[in-house]
Amino acid sequence: MNLHQTQTPPSAPSSASPSAPPPVDWEALRADFPILDRQVNGRPLVYLDNAATSQKPLAVIEAIERYYRSDNANVHRGFHELSNRATAAYEGARARVARFLNARGPDEIIWTRGTTESINLVANAWGAANLRPGDSILLTEMEHHSNLVPWQLAARRAGARLVYLPVTGDDGLLDLRRLDALLVPPVKLFAFTHVSNTLGTVNPVSALCAHARERGIVTVVDAAQSAGHLPVDVQAIGCDFLAFSGHKICGPTGIGALCGRRELLDQMPPWQGGGDMISSVDFFESQWDAVPHKFEAGTPNIAGAIGMAAAIDYIEAIGRDHIFAHDQELAAYAVTGLREIPGLRLFGPPEHRAGVVSFLLDDIHAHDVVTVADRFGVALRGGHHCNQPLMRKLGIVSTARASFYFYNTAAEVDRLIEVLLEIRKFFGGA
Ligand code: C6P
Numbered sequence: 001m002n003l004h005q006t007q008t009p010p011s012a013p014s015s016a017s018p019s020a021p022p023p024v025d026w027e028a029l030r031a032d033f034p035i036l037d038r039q040v041n042g043r044p045l046v047y048l049d050n051a052a053t054s055q056k057p058l059a060v061i062e063a064i065e066r067y068y069r070s071d072n073a074n075v076h077r078g079f080h081e082l083s084n085r086a087t088a089a090y091e092g093a094r095a096r097v098a099r100f101l102n103a104r105g106p107d108e109i110i111w112t113r114g115t116t117e118s119i120n121l122v123a124n125a126w127g128a129a130n131l132r133p134g135d136s137i138l139l140t141e142m143e144h145h146s147n148l149v150p151w152q153l154a155a156r157r158a159g160a161r162l163v164y165l166p167v168t169g170d171d172g173l174l175d176l177r178r179l180d181a182l183l184v185p186p187v188k189l190f191a192f193t194h195v196s197n198t199l200g201t202v203n204p205v206s207a208l209c210a211h212a213r214e215r216g217i218v219t220v221v222d223a224a225q226s227a228g229h230l231p232v233d234v235q236a237i238g239c240d241f242l243a244f245s246g247h248k249i250c251g252p253t254g255i256g257a258l259c260g261r262r263e264l265l266d267q268m269p270p271w272q273g274g275g276d277m278i279s280s281v282d283f284f285e286s287q288w289d290a291v292p293h294k295f296e297a298g299t300p301n302i303a304g305a306i307g308m309a310a311a312i313d314y315i316e317a318i319g320r321d322h323i324f325a326h327d328q329e330l331a332a333y334a335v336t337g338l339r340e341i342p343g344l345r346l347f348g349p350p351e352h353r354a355g356v357v358s359f360l361l362d363d364i365h366a367h368d369v370v371t372v373a374d375r376f377g378v379a380l381r382g383g384h385h386c387n388q389p390l391m392r393k394l395g396i397v398s399t400a401r402a403s404f405y406f407y408n409t410a411a412e413v414d415r416l417i418e419v420l421l422e423i424r425k426f427f428g429g430a
Pocket of ligand 1: 051052053113114115116117144146147193195196197222224225245381385386
């Protein structure tokens, strides 16, 4: 199979198709986000840091407030009305996540604090049961530290080794010609990101999982940058584990989920002990509860789960295929504008990128670009974006990054370009 040809993400729905739903009124959606109306440093906010965290619509803010105002109680413990209501909402939210990902059922969804904790769960629990000295774990050079450091720790514990699928260079694609040679024993697990948070690359996750599955290798997909932006269906992708965060999909911080194949979850030991994850405890021995509760020790983030389900309702009402088309349009528009700025170096694929655009402006440090952009009300991110090994590979220490979501507009991209031209003048560019 020529994997390069599968690197193209799903295309935007055609507005010419007679069955296409009516186009989304993106401007109107902005009214659902109170924060987008505020001024920053005396200028209207232009929020282009969505890869770090998304803004929250009223529907999410109100769902959390409603829960605390009227239903707050602990879950799975009480036999009183409020506890029953909180449990129903919390478990209902789990079922909502399962439908969002097309998991085989709610039992395959484990609540975590976010992508990072989801990956740590797999590295600890799956790693403890399956990694042995001499085994290898295959990662890619574009992984976020959250999909890298947990594997370094797991490899050290087990006496295993890390191997990397290379990135091609500034165009930020995986070097898939190397995959067949690398995806071989003693590799036991292959962990990779769906969408790169620095490069905007959309990886061909289904093909990568199919290759790994043919070889009996377990797969972990980091969907932090994809779950809220494009359709993510774990059965179509064919992964064993998939991790994502609530706060990047319009939900609250401190909540996320791991979706895992039930057979694997059943075989894994718990990784944290405490209340709610046991069926019986004695002074020296305990029995675990069934999946998913086996992996959820202690009082969970109930309000977070409810807020995340409200976020899923909100973005699914828009449609992730529409969101992705909008992200891609904005990214392509931004790339066209950025290319016209003298001295600007762009990173990431020339086309088919997600709504993430990284760049450097002359020799101005990315932190300076971001600090001055903030004076104009434009929120960017500057730094290594938790991709230090990738930065080293590219021969840089940081980039400035604009990242889009569905409430961003072409006018905001125009503003970004104007502000970058101002910054260039400020730092003495011609
Ligand atoms: N990237 C960014 O600005 P948490 O922090 O657990 O919600 O997500 C971690 C994570 C994992 N994988 C990818 C691909 C990510 O982009 C992130 C978070 C943010 O790019 C914060 S560094």
